[in-house]
Amino acid sequence: MPERVILTIGTKKGLFVAEAPKTRGRFALRGPFGSGVSVYSALIDTRGKPRLYASSCNPFFGMKVLRSTDLGKTFKETASAPAFPKDDGRALANIWSLAAGDGRNDLWCGVEPASLFRSPDGGDSWEMVQGISNHDHARKWQPGNGGLCLHTIIRDGNRVHLGISTGGHYLSDDGGKSFTASNKGVGAGFAPDPYPEFGQCVHKIARHKDAPGRLYMQNHGGWADWTGPGGPRPDIGVLRSDDHGRSWRSIAKGLPSDFGFPMVVHPHDADTIYVVPLTPATRTCPDSAPAVWRSEDGGGAWKRLAKGLPKKDSFFTVLRDGMDVDELKSPALYFGTTTGQLWIGRDGGEKWDCLFDSLPPINCVKVAVV
Amino acid sequence: MSITVHVPAGLHACCDRSSDLSLSVPSVRAALEELERGHPSTYRSICDETGAVRRHVNLFVNTSHIRDREGLDTALAPGDVLTILPAVSGG
Numbered sequence: 141m142p143e144r145v146i147l148t149i150g151t152k153k154g155l156f157v158a159e160a161p162k163t164r165g166r167f168a169l170r171g172p173f174g175s176g177v178s179v180y181s182a183l184i185d186t187r188g189k190p191r192l193y194a195s196s197c198n199p200f201f202g203m204k205v206l207r208s209t210d211l212g213k214t215f216k217e218t219a220s221a222p223a224f225p226k227d228d229g230r231a232l233a234n235i236w237s238l239a240a241g242d243g244r245n246d247l248w249c250g251v252e253p254a255s256l257f258r259s260p261d262g263g264d265s266w267e268m269v270q271g272i273s274n275h276d277h278a279r280k281w282q283p284g285n286g287g288l289c290l291h292t293i294i295r296d297g298n299r300v301h302l303g304i305s306t307g308g309h310y311l312s313d314d315g316g317k318s319f320t321a322s323n324k325g326v327g328a329g330f331a332p333d334p335y336p337e338f339g340q341c342v343h344k345i346a347r348h349k350d351a352p353g354r355l356y357m358q359n360h361g362g363w364a365d366w367t368g369p370g371g372p373r374p375d376i377g378v379l380r381s382d383d384h385g386r387s388w389r390s391i392a393k394g395l396p397s398d399f400g401f402p403m404v405v406h407p408h409d410a411d412t413i414y415v416v417p418l419t420p421a422t423r424t425c426p427d428s429a430p431a432v433w434r435s436e437d438g439g440g441a442w443k444r445l446a447k448g449l450p451k452k453d454s455f456f457t458v459l460r461d462g463m464d465v466d467e468l469k470s471p472a473l474y475f476g477t478t479t480g481q482l483w484i485g486r487d488g489g490e491k492w493d494c495l496f497d498s499l500p501p502i503n504c505v506k507v508a509v510v
Numbered sequence: 511m512s513i514t515v516h517v518p519a520g521l522h523a524c525c526d527r528s529s530d531l532s533l534s535v536p537s538v539r540a541a542l543e544e545l546e547r548g549h550p551s552t553y554r555s556i557c558d559e560t561g562a563v564r565r566h567v568n569l570f571v572n573t574s575h576i577r578d579r580e581g582l583d584t585a586l587a588p589g590d591v592l593t594i595l596p597a598v599s600g601g
Contacts, residue, residue: 200566200596201520201555217523217551223559231558 145466146211147507148192149476150179153500155194157212162509164472164484167495173215174206181461183238183247184508193247193263195235203232205249205263211510218263222249225268230255237461239293250290254281254304256316271318272302272310277338281307284341284360291460292345296352301345301385306330308340309357311385325388327376329363334373344403344460345385348410355381356405356413356439357388358460361398362420374398378415380439391439396426402463406488407471411438414445414465414473414489416458423457430454432463432473432489445485448492456481461504468509476502513586515541516593517552524551538569539582541592556594566597 147158147167154172174196183193192208194215203222206215224230230253237250247259249266255273257266272278272290281288284305292303300312302319311322321338328340341360348354361377375390377398392398397417406412413435419426431446456477463475465488473485480499485492515531522529531549535541546553556567563569569576570593576584586592 198555200564202558202564220550221554223554226559226561229560231560231562 143509144211145468145507146184146190146192146510147474147482147505148182148184148194148212149482149496149499149502150182150194150461150504151476151480151500151502152178155179155182155196155206155215156496156499157192157208158482158495159211162468164466164468164486169496170212172500173208173212174204178503180234180236180503181238181250182504182506183240184506184510185240185247186508186510187240187244190508190510191262193238195238197234203235203251205235205238207263220265222251222255222257222266222268224255228268234287234289236289236291237293239295241295248293248295250293250302252287252289253283254278254288254290254307256290256293256302258316269316271312271316275310275319277307277321281339286460292342294345294347294355296347296384299352299384301347301355303342303345303357305343305360306339306341308338309342309345309385309388310338322385323388324386325381325390326357326359326379327363327373329360329366329373329376332369334370334376343401346403346405346413348405348407351410353382353384354410354438355385355388356391356403357381358400358403358415361392361400364398378403378439391435394442395433399423400458401460402458402475404463404465404473407465407467409436412436412488413439414463416463416475418457422455424455428452428454430456432475432485434489445489446492447490448485449483455479459503461506462502464505464507466507466509474505474507476505478502512588513541513590513592515545516591518594518596520596521552521555521594524555525549535586537582537586538571538576538584538592541586542582568595568597569593570595 149156154175156171158167160167185191196204205218234252239248245262249257256269294301298315302310308323310319343358357379364374375392378392379388399420404414456479473489482496512534
């Protein structure tokens with residue numbers, strides 16, 4: 141069977157799956173699956189025969205994990221969802237991240253309240269990862285506007301990076317047995333201490349698989365005008381690390397705002413990254429004119445990519461998992477909006493087209509070539 | 511003689527497409543324990559992992575909300591109907 145591009149689109153009203161040939165001319169849409177229920181995370185698992193996973197976050201009846209073995213034509217609930225031990229006192233409020241582990245059926249899952257779970261069997265059973273879920277800091281983290289969520293899981297052998305809002309960046313060097321807060325240079329705007337040990341509102345962390353020591357972070361910026369204790373803290377929102385996340389420095393200079401949610405790395409070039417700067421107060425694009433911004437030198441300089449996007453009167457937000465990039469030779473970017481539009485940016489974002497105009501509000505977008 | 515658990519449409523998939531389950535139990539708590547054993551997915555949809563009934567789920571014995579009776583200790587008699595209902599939403 142020829143290779144296809146598969147998109148998962150997690151929305152406020154369920155999961156949609158879009159499929160196209162590698163030419164990416166026309167995408168066929170199916171869904172919603174888990175109809176009427178918010179989907180905050182999805183995973184297109186390309187290890188062996190592809191499988192699709194999605195969280196189904198029902199405010200009435202709780203959290204489920206959905207799994208598809210036929211490329212998103214049908215989904216079934218896995219035998220169980222992550223759950224805290226009965227005597228823990230916490231209850232699962234949301235599923236924010238699904239990631240592939242080492243083994244063929246090994247899954248990792250980040251949840252709210254911020255904790256980490258692992259499944260050895262493709263999501264049918266789950267075990268809490270004590271090293272972060274019961275970390276000394278865990279009961280001191282505070283929820284941000286989106287909730288207290290563990291939203292980013294990046295693995296590099298025994299090194300594991302986690303992004304927690306609001307907890308910060310946590311690093312494990314022993315495969316996830318233990319974690320250390322690793323936030324040197326990561327600022328916080330909502331505390332008198334501009335550089336606390338932990339508690340930062342990290343929005344997203346990304347890296348290129350062939351450059352594991354280089355990480356990029358979209359942090360909660362927008363604090364340049366703060367006049368309270370600790371003083372202003374400009375440019376804390378877009379950061380880079382060159383030492384596996386042990387220290388971070390700003391790369392926000394040249395962007396119209398250091399506030400935003402997603403952070404994406406080009407699949408073939410670790411120096412090329414994409415962000416969507418937003419006005420902090422409204423979480424919408426500056427001047428109501430949406431744009432993705434690209435740096436081709438690891439954050440030294442930035443270029444605005446907006447050809448085909450609305451030039452005015454546009455007030456959507458792109459959420460933390462709302463943007464992804466495919467791995468074709470000339471990759472395309474995809475982002476979904478809180479107003480239900482799914483955009484494709486062909487040639488690495490040089491030219492934008494709206495694939496779907498009237499979906500429910502979009503939480504997350506993932507893409508894979510299978 | 512048993513009681514009937516009436517399951518809302520949103521949970522039919524958790525219990526083999528059934529809208530009504532028949533249980534022989536003396537209380538609401540015992541009904542939930544029986545669901546946990548026999549229909550774990552249905553139970554997880556009603557109660558979180560602490561054992562508490564989910565915030566937006568209401569349980570009625572016949573026409574009475576269990577909060578107006580004895581909560582989970584509300585006694586059930588043969589012929590009673592325990593209805594599971596999601597809280598009203600919309601707007």
